[in-house]
Amino acid sequence: MDKPEQTPFDQELAAALRRGRAVAVAGFAERVVGAVRADRRRRAVVRWSSALAAAAAVFVALFTLPAASEEALNRQTFALVARDESAQLADLFGAADDLSLLAPVAERPALVETFVAPGS
């Protein structure tokens, strides 16, 4: 270890600093062991909480979410059928139904005219 030659100033500096080199604290080891035990317990609680939260999330995903979405889908379907929104939309645009929009433009056959005209 190559260290520079010690001047009187360096010697004073060394003496002053070395007096504070080691500061023994009574009961420090016990305090550390207590703090470490508390830290160990705290981390165990955090670990278990995380595991429980993950398990709860899996439970919800497995049993709750699919049932709810199936039920919700059914509800939506029934509601659509009941309200017949497509028909309402067609009415709004003045069309009788979707088929009338898609049907090719053609004159009614004469036979149909015969049966439809008097009653309609």
Add this chain to the structure above:
Amino acid sequence: MSQEEPMLPDDEDDKRLMGLVAGGDDDALRLLVHRHHARLVGYLRGEVGSQATAEELAMEVFIRLHRAAARWRPEAKLSTYLIHIARNLVLNEWRRRGRKPTTALEFAPEPGDVSQGSARRVAELDEAFQRAILQLAPEQRTAILLVVQQELPYEEIAEIMDAPVSSVKTWIHRARARLRELLKDFHDQA
């Protein structure tokens, strides 16, 4: 742990104790703390200028040591590893608080090491040096504390500070020059 185990050099025994700490042995931890805490608190007090903060940080160092025990590989001496953790905590502490070390020192010489007549002079000298140390740049302060107070070799200081040996020597040289400047008035009075 058995009371009749063979005596090992401290470094080897530290490795053995760390293995036991990793397995949850609190008695082994107690022994390690007992062996290393005084120098760690001494170093930290030099860094932060406060006994209470030094003890808090030393406590945190040992908690982190315990958490890392299972992953610890004995590539360096345990004392080097402890000071490395301590230095990182000191840097984090200043970053978190956004302030520099306190200059309100709680420093007193160890009782019984000087005569009563010169105790006051020694206390003044120590306080002046400690106050000057706290005014150094962080790298200079750490380097001078580790080389002068803890008497560590340059290579070990470089390892602790994650820096080349040449940088460590530069910091120490600058720290000495700055301390001479800061303590000039004190020496002139003396």
